[in-house]
Amino acid sequence: MPPSSLAPAPPPAPLPAFMAFAPPLLDEDELLEIKDTLDSLWLTKGPKCEVFETRCREYLNAESCAALSSCTAALHLGLLALGIGPGDAVVTTPLTFVSTAHAVMYVGARPLFCDIDPLDGNLSLERVRELLENSCDKGKDGLLVHRDTGRTVKALLPIHYGGFPADVPGFREAARDFRLHVLEDAAHAFGAGIAGHRVGSKAMLRPPGPDLHCLAAFSFYATKNVACGEGGLLAGPPALSARAAVLASYGISDARKIWGRYSPKGSWAYDVEELGYKSNFTDLGAALGLAQLRKFPEMQSRRRAFAEIWRRTLSDLDGELVTLPEEAGGTEAAWHLFPLRLRLERLRKSRDLILENLKTLNIGASVMFQPVHLFTYYRKALGHKEGDFPEAEAFFASEISLPMSPRHPLPLVEEAAESLRRLLINAAK
Ligand SMILES: *Cc1c(COP(=O)(O)O)cnc(C)c1O
Numbered sequence: 001m002p003p004s005s006l007a008p009a010p011p012p013a014p015l016p017a018f019m020a021f022a023p024p025l026l027d028e029d030e031l032l033e034i035k036d037t038l039d040s041l042w043l044t045k046g047p048k049c050e051v052f053e054t055r056c057r058e059y060l061n062a063e064s065c066a067a068l069s070s071c072t073a074a075l076h077l078g079l080l081a082l083g084i085g086p087g088d089a090v091v092t093t094p095l096t097f098v099s100t101a102h103a104v105m106y107v108g109a110r111p112l113f114c115d116i117d118p119l120d121g122n123l124s125l126e127r128v129r130e131l132l133e134n135s136c137d138k139g140k141d142g143l144l145v146h147r148d149t150g151r152t153v154k155a156l157l158p159i160h161y162g163g164f165p166a167d168v169p170g171f172r173e174a175a176r177d178f179r180l181h182v183l184e185d186a187a188h189a190f191g192a193g194i195a196g197h198r199v200g201s202k203a204m205l206r207p208p209g210p211d212l213h214c215l216a217a218f219s220f221y222a223t224k225n226v227a228c229g230e231g232g233l234l235a236g237p238p239a240l241s242a243r244a245a246v247l248a249s250y251g252i253s254d255a256r257k258i259w260g261r262y263s264p265k266g267s268w269a270y271d272v273e274e275l276g277y278k279s280n281f282t283d284l285g286a287a288l289g290l291a292q293l294r295k296f297p298e299m300q301s302r303r304r305a306f307a308e309i310w311r312r313t314l315s316d317l318d319g320e321l322v323t324l325p326e327e328a329g330g331t332e333a334a335w336h337l338f339p340l341r342l343r344l345e346r347l348r349k350s351r352d353l354i355l356e357n358l359k360t361l362n363i364g365a366s367v368m369f370q371p372v373h374l375f376t377y378y379r380k381a382l383g384h385k386e387g388d389f390p391e392a393e394a395f396f397a398s399e400i401s402l403p404m405s406p407r408h409p410l411p412l413v414e415e416a417a418e419s420l421r422r423l424l425i426n427a428a429k
Contacts, residue, residue: 006316006317006320006425006428008425008426009421009422009425009426010422011422011426012361012418012419012420012421012422012423012426013361013419014360014361014362014419015361015362015363015412015415015416015419016362017362018362018364019362019363019364019403019408019412019413019416020364020403020405021223021364021365021366021401021403021405022223022366022403022404022405023405023407024222024223024227024292024405024407025227025295025299025405025406025407026227026288026291027295029291029294029295030287030288030291030292032291033287033288033290033291034284034287034288036287037283037284037286037287040283042259042283043282043283043284044259044280044282044283044284045067045249045258045259045280045281045282045283046259046283047259047283048283048286048287048290049067049280049281049282049283049285049286051286051290052067052281052286052289052290052293053065053066053067053233055289055290055293056218056233056235056289056293057235059198059293059296060190060198060199060200060201060235061197061198061201061202061203062200062201062202062205062216062235062236063202063205063235063236063237063238064235064236064237064238064240064241064242065200065233065234065235065241066233066234066241066242066244066245066248067231067232067233067281067285067286067289068231068232068233068234068244068245068248068279068280068281069230069231069232069248069278069279069280069281069282070099070219070221070230070231070232070279071099071185071187071217071218071219071220071221071232071233072099072102072103072232073232073248073277073279074217074218074219074232074233074234074244075099075100075103075157075183075185075217076103076106076107076277076279077234077243077244077247077248077277077279078103078183078215078217078234078236078240078244079103079104079106079107079109079155079183080107080243080244080247081215081234081240081241081243081244081247082154082155082181082183082213082215082240083154084104084107084109084154084155084181085107085108085109086107086108086109087108087109087151087152088107088108088109088110088151088152088153088154088155089109089110089111089112089146089149089151089152089153089154090104090109090110090111090112090153090154090155090156090157090183091111091112091113091114091123091128091131091132091153091155091156091157091180092104092111092112092113092114092123092156092157092158092159092185093113093114093116093122093123093157093158093159093161093392094113094115094116094371094372094373094374094388094389094392095116095121095159095161095369095371095372095389095392095395095396096159096161096185096369096372097187097369098372098375100157100159100185100372101113101372101378104157105381109151109154110149110151110382111157111372111382112131112146112149112151112153113372113373113384113388113389114127114128114131114389115127115389115390115391115392116161116389116391116392116395117391118391118394118395120161120162120164120325120328121161121162121164121339121395121399122158122159122160122161122164122166122167123156123158123159123166124391125167125170125171125174128156128171128174129174132144132153132174132177132178135147135148136153136178139152142179143179144178144179144180153178153180154180154181155175155180155181155182155183156171156174156175156180156181156182156183157182157183157184157185158171158182158184158185159184159185159186159187159188160184160185160186160188160189160192160199160334161188161337161339161368162188162325162333162335162336162337162338162339162368162401163188163189163191163192163225163333163334163335163336163337164192164325164327164328164331164333165189165192165193165194165199165328165331165332165333166184168182168184168194168199168204169194172206172208172214173208175208175209175212175214176208176209176212179209179212180208180212181208181212181213181214181215182208182213182214182215183214183215183216183217184199184200184214184215184216184217185217186199186200186216186217186218186235187217187218187219187221187224188219188224188225188334188336188337189216189218189334189336190218190224190225190226190296190334191225191296191300191332191334192331192332192333192334193331193332194330194331194332195330195331199216199334200216200218200233200235201235204216205235205236205237207237213236213237213240214236215234215235215236215240216234216235216236217232217233217234217235218232218233218234218235219231219232220232220233220285220288220289220292224336225296225299225300225303225334225336226289226292226293226296227288227292228285228286228288228289228292229285229288230285231281231285231286231289232281246273246274246276247274247276247277247279248276248277248278248279248280249276249278249280250272250276250277250278251272251273251274251275251276251277252270252271252272252273252276253270253271253272253273254270254271258270298406299406300334300335300406302406302410303334303335303336303404303406304335305410306335306338306404306406306408306410306413307325307333307335307338307404309410309413309414309417310324310338310340310402310413310417311324311326312417313414313417313418313420313421314340314417314420314421314424317421317424317425320343320346320428321342321343321346321347321424321425321427321428322340322341322342322343322424323340323341323343324340325337325338325339325340325341335404336404337368337401337404338401338402338403338404339368339399339400339401340399340400340401340402341395341398341399341400342354342398342399342400342424343398344397344398346428346429347424347427347428347429348427348428348429349427351367351397351398351399351400354400354423354424354427355367355400357423358400358420358423361416361419361420361423363402363403363416363419363420364403365400365401365402365403366400366401367396367399367400367401368399368401369396370396371389371392371393371396373388373389373392374386374393402416402420403416
């Protein structure tokens with residue numbers, strides 16, 4: 001029986017066609033840019049990457065940007081640029097994509113997971129402060145040492161879960177108090193902001209203190225708000241983004257020489273000063289990115305309209321059968337995800353059965369995220385187990401990410417929302 005305040009609902013009807021979870025919105029504009037790149041006969045990192053970096057810098061109001069092969073690469077090289085390595089630890093969230101933690105492992109450091117705030121799924125500032133205050137000691141150089149692992153805590157790595165901005169000012173303050181860097185996993189947050197400042201902007205990445213830095217890593221993966229297939233961006237102070245660019249090009253000191261070397265004025269000679277990586281962006285990716293940036297404001301307003309539809313249609317179930325996501329005051333969400341949380345104690349169906357039912361209704365939903373600490377690798381590498389981060393585990397267990405692609409027609413989203421509403425009402429205890 002539905003809760004007394006809700007009228008019984010007729011059974012939901014399937015959508016006329018499958019609504020995929022996150023297909024990109026592509027049109028003629030992408031084709032024209034790709035054609036332009038093909039005609040230029042330069043496919044990998046080159047002039048178009050530089051234009052794309054400039055456009056990103058302008059849009060974000062960032063101090064400096066380096067386009068890279070992925071957000072994973074941006075996190076990896078961002079950590080290296082901050083000088084984080086073996087013997088160090090980085091405080092982060094278990095409710096994220098695995099690459100957040102992997103990047104920390106790549107550099108020989110260890111993730112120190114901290115639980116989330118169940119309100120928005122973001123790393124809890126309160127829990128982070130607790131960890132820094134109660135489980136760490138000041139070493140003789142004034143740096144913080146994690147008591148159990150003996151590792152030096154060097155940075156905070158919050159994410160903007162679903163595109164809902166993390167408390168950046170709060171994390172910056174904690175970073176100042178405990179002498180830490182901040183690297184934001186902004187994979188979901190291109191276009192998100194706090195108090196009129198975009199995530200990744202100079203204002204949002206203000207240094208926490210002397211010799212401390214803030215960086216933000218964005219993703220242009222196929223399903224993200226700006227979709228280039230693969231791609232990433234590191235925003236922050238020029239010295240650090242330049243450092244990441246060198247590391248992304250094998251450690252070749254003047255990365256521009258790589259693509260300039262075949263031009264009439266170029267030279268075949270270059271030097272390699274260190275063991276760098278191969279993590280550069282490409283002009284083909286930048287072609288998609290430039291076209292995506294041109295339609296970005298329109299795509300974001302469609303995401304916003306979809307969020308409105310999901311919220312409006314499910315509003316009378318909020319607090320009864322579900323908990324709806326919402327923008328915190330003074331923030332602008334990028335609405336990468338619409339993370340619906342089920343109140344499982346009031347439903348006869350499990351989260352997974354509801355996902356199965358959605359599939360038969362032609363609605364392609366997903367789950368974000370399986371907590372990283374419970375993957376086999378992290379259980380083995382760090383000794384984690386179920387129950388270590390109860391809020392993240394409970395969030396995961398009750399979460400459904402609804403389709404949010406700007407590609408879907410609005411009336412179809414209305415229909416999907418109505419179907420989901422009926423499904424939930426009919427599943428009420
Ligand atoms: C997608 C994603 C990444 C990784 O992005 P790539 O560009 O695919 O490397 C990192 N963190 C989060 C939270 C993500 O969702």
